[in-house]
Amino acid sequence: MLEQQLINGLTLGVIYALIAVGYSMVYGVIELINFAHGEIYMFGAFFCATFITAFGLPFFPAMALAMICCACLGVLLDIFAYRPLRRAPRLAPLITAIGMSIFLQNLAMIVWGSRPKPFPQEALPAFFHETALTFSGVQLSWLQLFIFSLTIVLMIGLNLVITRTKTGTAMRALAQNQRAAALMGINVNRIISFTFMIGSSLGAVAGILVSVFYNTMYPTMGYNAGVKAFAAAVLGGIGSVPGAMLGGIVLGVAEALGAGYVSSLYRDGVAYAVLIAVILFRPTGLFGKAVRQKA
Amino acid sequence: MLKVENIRTFYGNIEALKGVSLEVNRGEIVTLIGANGAGKSTTLMSISGVTPPRTGSVVFEGRDITRMPTDRIVATGITQVPEGRLIFPGLTVRENLMMGAYLRNDKAGIAQDLEHIYGLFPILKERRAQHGGTLSGGEQQMLAIGRALMSRPKLLLLDEPSLGLAPIVVENIFGVITKINAEGVTVMLVEQNAQMALSIAHRAYVLETGHVTLSGDARELMNDPKVQSAYLGLD
Numbered sequence: 001m002l003e004q005q006l007i008n009g010l011t012l013g014v015i016y017a018l019i020a021v022g023y024s025m026v027y028g029v030i031e032l033i034n035f036a037h038g039e040i041y042m043f044g045a046f047f048c049a050t051f052i053t054a055f056g057l058p059f060f061p062a063m064a065l066a067m068i069c070c071a072c073l074g075v076l077l078d079i080f081a082y083r084p085l086r087r088a089p090r091l092a093p094l095i096t097a098i099g100m101s102i103f104l105q106n107l108a109m110i111v112w113g114s115r116p117k118p119f120p121q122e123a124l125p126a127f128f129h130e131t132a133l134t135f136s137g138v139q140l141s142w143l144q145l146f147i148f149s150l151t152i153v154l155m156i157g158l159n160l161v162i163t164r165t166k167t168g169t170a171m172r173a174l175a176q177n178q179r180a181a182a183l184m185g186i187n188v189n190r191i192i193s194f195t196f197m198i199g200s201s202l203g204a205v206a207g208i209l210v211s212v213f214y215n216t217m218y219p220t221m222g223y224n225a226g227v228k229a230f231a232a233a234v235l236g237g238i239g240s241v242p243g244a245m246l247g248g249i250v251l252g253v254a255e256a257l258g259a260g261y262v263s264s265l266y267r268d269g270v271a272y273a274v275l276i277a278v279i280l281f282r283p284t285g286l287f288g289k290a291v292r293q294k295a
Numbered sequence: 296m297l298k299v300e301n302i303r304t305f306y307g308n309i310e311a312l313k314g315v316s317l318e319v320n321r322g323e324i325v326t327l328i329g330a331n332g333a334g335k336s337t338t339l340m341s342i343s344g345v346t347p348p349r350t351g352s353v354v355f356e357g358r359d360i361t362r363m364p365t366d367r368i369v370a371t372g373i374t375q376v377p378e379g380r381l382i383f384p385g386l387t388v389r390e391n392l393m394m395g396a397y398l399r400n401d402k403a404g405i406a407q408d409l410e411h412i413y414g415l416f417p418i419l420k421e422r423r424a425q426h427g428g429t430l431s432g433g434e435q436q437m438l439a440i441g442r443a444l445m446s447r448p449k450l451l452l453l454d455e456p457s458l459g460l461a462p463i464v465v466e467n468i469f470g471v472i473t474k475i476n477a478e479g480v481t482v483m484l485v486e487q488n489a490q491m492a493l494s495i496a497h498r499a500y501v502l503e504t505g506h507v508t509l510s511g512d513a514r515e516l517m518n519d520p521k522v523q524s525a526y527l528g529l530d
Contacts, residue, residue: 166393166397169386169390169393169394170394170397172383172385172386172390173383173386173390173394176383176384176385176386177381177383179345179377179381180377180381180382180383181383181394182345182364182365182366183343183345183365183369183374183375183377183381184369184374184394184395184397184442184446185365185366185369185370185374185397185398185446186366186394186397187364187366188366
């Protein structure tokens with residue numbers, strides 16, 4: 001029982017982690033909580049399903065294409081909604097982000113309808129729902145195994161990009177001092193676009209995985225996932241990518257345990273409880289650093 | 296090489312530069328001295344495009360760079376070492392230096408320049424794997440200069456490199472500036488330490504509340520009674 005809950009919690013946790021890194025990366029470079037990030041996640045699921053049903057694409061190419069579309073959507077979101085407000089007081093882009101979230105949700109309702117839809121299961125490999133492993137009574141499906149391995153690969157890949165490549169280093173440089181980065185010849189807007197691209201495509205993957213896992217998707221699905229991933233990012237220390245990864249996993253497990261041992265009614269409450277606890281007791285999160293105010 | 300003509304720069308409605316003109320010739324060290332708030336840093340930031348001037352022009356090697364974004368200006372060959380150094384505290388010393396070479400793709404040349412900078416500042420080689428934020432003030436200044444040199448600038452803008460540093464470190468850094476200049480990098484140096492600046496510069500401009508009030512040969516300005524009383528603390 002405990003083991004099964006842990007496995008289920010981990011499955012959700014790695015997905016939260018995928019969304020949370022998007023929040024954290026964007027916050028890292030432009031100090032904005034991109035509230036529309038949950039909607040990018042939702043669009044990922046809908047894009048993927050549409051490519052499967054309308055164009056007859058197999059699952060994996062549809063997923064890759066959905067990632068690309070969401071990457072573009074994220075970049076456009078930044079260019080049209082946030083970039084004009086780069087020098088505005090911080091409240092302005094924040095409110096804009098909430099506005100964009102509502103706009104994208106409604107756009108999805110117009111395009112795909114507001115009712116929950118099942119994910120086109122026929123496109124999925126048939127063995128996804130078969131049991132891959134059983135140990136001491138715990139079952140792990142191929143789908144869960146797929147979710148774990150894909151997320152781990154993406155996380156390792158992301159870490160390599162951030163720590164080993166020139167663009168990744170520029171991203172970290174930009175997060176630390178935007179003016180200095182520009183003075184080194186870094187095209188600030190291009191790096192910000194790159195950040196949105198990466199964060200959005202990871203968000204798309206998360207949306208697809210969740211809608212496959214639960215076999216449902218709906219235009220408001222980004223709200224709940226967004227809040228939870230945001231809590232995960234705060235738990236890890238907003239701005240820190242490893243923090244967001246760890247925060248997602250911790251939150252997923254906490255949620256599964258809370259649902260299993262307290263009451264499933266409290267499932268969603270766990271994220272809020274974590275958020276409040278972090279803000280009260282450790283506002284910088286697990287990996288976050290206190291911001292020094294410059295004189 | 297660089298021709299700044301009658302630039303006026305504003306912060307909101309406050310006019311920080313009220314028509315500044317100056318010129319830097321290839322191979323020179325030109326210094327800009329003046330009191331706090333005279334507009335020295337603003338002049339450099341206007342040249343780098345961080346605070347673009349509202350009117351006037353900045354021409355570098357015959358190209359008008361007045362309205363160019365900062366990263367494009369760096370690409371033309373002007374790199375600034377900003378006031379307060381602004382190194383990247385969470386990147387290693389080596390990563391900081393590599394960010395200076397952001398616009399370059401010549402691997403061999405970059406590796407060569409990295410060694411050259413480790414030669415100029417041996418302490419940076421020792422600390423290359425350390426985070427920039429763990430360095431002392433003097434080491435951070437060396438890192439900031441090294442980082443700027445990694446872009447192979449034609450013109451190096453230095454903003455208050457002596458600020459907050461011990462005299463012996465200042466000596467060291469000014470020695471390196473002279474050396475860099477001898478190697479062919481043109482230098483524009485903004486300083487409050489007028490004594491130091493005038494001693495290594497070829498020419499100088501004196502800035503007061505957004506205007507250039509005096510200019511000329513550095514040696515001559517050092518003997519100018521007005522400069523002596525206002526900036527060198529001599530009567």
